[in-house]
Amino acid sequence: MPLKGSLSDEDLELITDAGILIEGKRIVSLDKFNSLLPLAKEAGAEIHELKGKHCCLPGFVDAHTHICFGGSRARDYALRNSGKTYLEIAREGGGIWDTVTQTRMASQKELVSGIIKRSKRHLKNGTTTLEVKSGYGLSVDKELKMLQAIKQANAELEQDLIATCLAAHTIPREYEGNAEAYLQQLIDVLLPQIKKLKLAGRVDAFIEESAFTAENIQPYFQAAKALGFDITVHADQFTTSGSEVAVQFNAISADHLEASTDKEIELLASSNVIATALPGASLGLGCDFTPARKILDAGGALAIASDHNPGSAPMGDLLTQAAVLGSFEKLSNAEVLAGITFRAAAALNLKDRGMLAKGALADLAVFHTSDYREILYQQGNFKPCMIWKNGVLAFDKHKK
Numbered sequence: 481m482p483l484k485g486s487l488s489d490e491d492l493e494l495i496t497d498a499g500i501l502i503e504g505k506r507i508v509s510l511d512k513f514n515s516l517l518p519l520a521k522e523a524g525a526e527i528h529e530l531k532g533k534h535c536c537l538p539g540f541v542d543a544h545t546h547i548c549f550g551g552s553r554a555r556d557y558a559l560r561n562s563g564k565t566y567l568e569i570a571r572e573g574g575g576i577w578d579t580v581t582q583t584r585m586a587s588q589k590e591l592v593s594g595i596i597k598r599s600k601r602h603l604k605n606g607t608t609t610l611e612v613k614s615g616y617g618l619s620v621d622k623e624l625k626m627l628q629a630i631k632q633a634n635a636e637l638e639q640d641l642i643a644t645c646l647a648a649h650t651i652p653r654e655y656e657g658n659a660e661a662y663l664q665q666l667i668d669v670l671l672p673q674i675k676k677l678k679l680a681g682r683v684d685a686f687i688e689e690s691a692f693t694a695e696n697i698q699p700y701f702q703a704a705k706a707l708g709f710d711i712t713v714h715a716d717q718f719t720t721s722g723s724e725v726a727v728q729f730n731a732i733s734a735d736h737l738e739a740s741t742d743k744e745i746e747l748l749a750s751s752n753v754i755a756t757a758l759p760g761a762s763l764g765l766g767c768d769f770t771p772a773r774k775i776l777d778a779g780g781a782l783a784i785a786s787d788h789n790p791g792s793a794p795m796g797d798l799l800t801q802a803a804v805l806g807s808f809e810k811l812s813n814a815e816v817l818a819g820i821t822f823r824a825a826a827a828l829n830l831k832d833r834g835m836l837a838k839g840a841l842a843d844l845a846v847f848h849t850s851d852y853r854e855i856l857y858q859q860g861n862f863k864p865c866m867i868w869k870n871g872v873l874a875f876d877k878h879k880k
Contacts, residue, residue, distance in 0.1 A: 481814070481818060481822070483781050483822075483823060483826055484749075484779055484780060484781040485776060485779045485780070485781075486776045486777055486812075486815065487776075487812055487814035487815045487818055488812055488814060489812050489813050489814050489853075491814050492813070492814050492817075492852075494852070495510060495511075495512070497512055497513055497514070498510060498511070498512065498513060498536070499511060499512065499513035499514075499515070499516035499517065499520075500516075500536070500836065500842070500844070501516050501519060501520060501525070502525075502842040502868075502871040503523075503871075504871060505841055505842060505870040505871050506839055506840065506841060506842055506871070507836065507837065507838055507839065507840050507841075507842050508838065509838060510836060510837070510838070513529070528873075530846070532848065533848070533849060533850035534846050534847065534848060534849070534850075534865075535846070535847045535849050535850065535851070535852045535854075535855070536836070536844050536845070536846050536847075537606075537817065537821070537836075537844070537845045537846075537847070537852070537855070538821045538822070538833070538834050538835050538836050538840075538843060538844070538845070539606065539607070539608025539609065539821075539833070539834075539841075539843030539844055539845050539867065539868070539869065540605075540606045540607040540608065540609075540798055540799070540820045540821060540824070540845060541607070541608070541609045541610075541820065541821060541822075541824035541825045541827075541828065541830070541833065541834050542602060542607045542609070542610050542611060542785050542786050542788070542798050542820070542824070543611050543733065543735075543754075543756055543783050543785040543824045543825075543827040543828050544611055544613075544733075544735050544756055544758060544785035544786070544787050544827075545610060545611055545612055545613065545785070545786055545787065545788040545789070545796070546612075546613050546615060546616070546646075546787070546788065546789035546790070547594070547595055547598040547599065547602075547610070547612055547788050547789075547796070548583075548591055548594070548595050548612055548613070548614065548616070548626050548629055548630055548633075549579050549582070549583050549591075549594065549616050549789070549790050550579070550582035550583040550584075550585060550586030550590065550591065550594070550616070551578065551579060551581075551582030551583070551586075551790065552790060553574065553578060553579060553790045553791045553794070554794075555574060556569050556574040556575065556578070556791060557764070557794065559572070559574065560765070560766075561766075575791070576616075576649070576650055576791060577653070579616050579790050579791060580616050580617070580618055580652075583616035583617060583622070583626070584616075584617060584619075584622050588625050588628055588629045588632070591625070591626060591629035592629045592632050592633045592636070595612065595629060595630060595633035595641070596633050596636060596637060598788065598796065599633065599637050599639055599641065600637075601796070602639070602788075602796065602798070603637075603638065603639050603867060603869070603874060603875055604863065604864070604867070604875055604877075605797060605798065605799055605863055605864070606798075606799060606845035606863070606864045606867065607639070607798055608639055608640070608833070608843040608845070608867065608869045608874075609639065609640045609642065609825070609828070609830070609833055609834075609843070610639055610640070610641050610642070611641075611642045611643075611644055611682075611785070611828055612630045612633075612641050612642065612643055612644070613643075613644045613645075613646040613649075613684060614626035614627050614630070614643070614644070614645055614646050614647060614680075615645075615646030615647065615649035615684070616649070617647070618647065618649065618650070618652040619652065619654070620665065620666075620669050620670045620673070623645065623647045623670060624670070624673060624674075624677075624679070627643055627645065627674060627677075627679035627680055628677075628679065630643045630679075630680075631643065631679055638869045638870075638872070638874040639869060639874075640869075642682070642828050642830075643679060643680040643681075643682070644680055644682040644683070644684050644712065645670070645671070645674055645679075645680045645682065645683050645684065645709075646684040646685070646686070646714075647666050647670055648663065648666065648683075648684070648685035648686065648691075648692055648697065648700060649685075649686050649691065650686060650690065650691045651691065651692070659692060659693075659696050660696055663692070663696065663697070663699065663700045664699075666700060667699065667700060667703040671683070671703060671704060671707055671709070672707070675707050675708070675709075680709075681708075681709060681710060682709060682710045682711075682712055682732070682828075683700075683701070683704040683709040683710070683711055683712075684711075684712045684713065684714060685697050685700065685701065685713060685714065686714040686717075687713060687714060687715060687721060687722035687725055688714070688717060688718055688719060688722070689718070689719055690718075691714075693721075694721040694722070694724065694725050697725060698725075701725070701729045705729065710731075710732045710829055711726070711729045711730070711731040711732065712726075712731055712732050712733045712734075712735065712827075713725055713726040713729075713731050713733070713734050713735065714735055714736055715734040715735060715736055715737060715740075716734070716736055716737045716738065716739045716740040716744055717736035717737075717738055717739060717761070718738075718739055719739055720739055720740060720741060720743075720744055722734065722736075723737065723740060723744040723747060723748055723753075724744070724747060726748075726751075726753050727747055727748065727751045727753055730751075730752065730753070731753050732753070732754060732826075732827060732828070732829050733753060733754040733755070733756045733783065733827040734748060734753050734754070734755055734756065735756040735758060735785065735787075735827075736756075736758055736761065736770065736787075737755055737756075737757065737770045737771070737775075738758075738761070738762060738767055738768050738769065738770055739768075740770070740771060740775075742774070745771060745774050745775055745778050745780065746778055748775065748778075748780050749775065749778035749779045749780035750779075753781075754781045754782075754783050754823065754826055754827040755770070755775045755780050755781060755782050755783070756782075756783040756784070756785050756824075756827050757769065757770035757772050757775075757782060757783070757784050757785070757805060757819070758770065758784075758785055758786070758787035758793065759784065759801040759802070759804055759805040760786045760787045760788065760792075760793030760795050760796065760797075760801045761787045761792045761793045763793070763795065763801065763804070764791075764792040764793045764794060764795070765792050769805055769808050769809060770805075770809075771809070772784075772805060772809040772811060772815075772819075773809045773810055773811065776811070776815060781823055781826065782815065782818075782819050782823060783819050783820075783823045783824040783826070783827040784798070784801070784802045784805060784816065784819035784820050784824065785798070785820075785824065785827070786798040786801055797860055798820055799820070799855070799856075799860045799863075800859060800860025800861075801860070802816050802819060802820050802856070803816065803856045803858075803859040803860050804859060804860075806856060807859075813852070813853055813856055816856055817856075821834040821835065822834035822835045841870060841871075842868055842870060842871035843868065843869055843870065844866075844867065844868040845864045845866075845867055846864055846865055846866040846867070846868075847862065847863075847864055847865060848865045849862070863877075864877075865877050865878065
């Protein structure tokens with residue numbers, strides 16, 4: 481299927497009575513089960529013949545999360561639903577600085593434990609590749625601690641965690657009124673260390689009135705690109721300008737886009753930037769959804785991610801959020817599933833997953849149904865019964 485533009489359910493290739501032949505981490509062949517069975521036996525392969533009706537999808541790819549953090553923001557959520565504004569909550573000691581404070585206080589061991597716990601829940605829900613951002617440290621040493629925690633958790637998990645440096649999340653209080661000085665420290669000290677220690681290959685920034693501007697972020701992204709980092713952008717969440725920066729720097733993705741107008745949609749659609757919708761943030765904040773239908777109809781590439789974070793998107797259930805977005809934005813099953821598989825993989829610049837195809841990673845999400853439409857129809861209430869990651873059975877709900 482194409483990376484960009486609208487899709488109908490007729491675009492999906494369905495194989496009935498199918499088999500998947502796996503060697504090592506990768507898919508070798510897809511065909512009718514009875515056609516592959518002699519080859520598997522001849523090769524002495526381990527054979528898993530599923531009894532009853534099942535449907536196999538590619539393992540999901542969640543291309544935008546913030547699951548490395550300390551503490552909770554349950555108080556913020558209650559206050560927000562009671563009518564308090566973000567600024568009022570921040571003045572009362574809540575908001576992002578509550579999470580920054582708790583994350584700075586947390587040990588690396590505690591951060592690793594939290595990442596592993598949240599990642600395992602994502603795995604059971606079908607997500608086999610998970611992007612994880614820093615961004616709650618907001619100093620060189622604390623950002624490095626977060627990225628080290630992500631790297632350590634990745635080594636202990638069956639999933640793949642893709643680390644992203646989001647040190648440019650907001651302006652630290654220590655640099656209030658001097659965003660340029662903070663960004664220069666990141667350029668001079670943090671980015672070279674990340675590169676040296678191989679802690680991340682991606683750099684993100686929040687371009688918004690409360691964070692960084694389209695102007696002052698320029699030297700930071702220029703330095704990041706010069707060091708070989710992929711660029712992604714928190715763009716157009718409350719106001720526009722971020723998507724324009726994403727296109728200017730040929731970013732891999734522009735994420736959020738709830739405030740995008742027709743101008744930004746056309747700009748993104750005419751570029752190679754993946755537009756990533758984050759319905760979890762819309763649900764958490766009670767705001768508009770990303771204009772996903774318009775993006776697809778304009779010829780853009782749409783990914784869907786959970787934005788799992790302690791503040792605005794605490795749910796962290798990608799399948800539920802994608803199904804809800806599909807209902808509100810009138811997306812076909814094919815568009816939603818593409819948004820959490822191969823189009824989401826493209827938002828991470830990964831070309832070896834998110835599809836059931838020869839040579840792709842054997843990342844599989846299996847559901848107990850004969851009709852794939854049941855998966856989104858039940859709006860996240862229908863979970864996988866088995867997950868394979870890199871050709872290995874990583875989860876089976878029938879086994880303890």
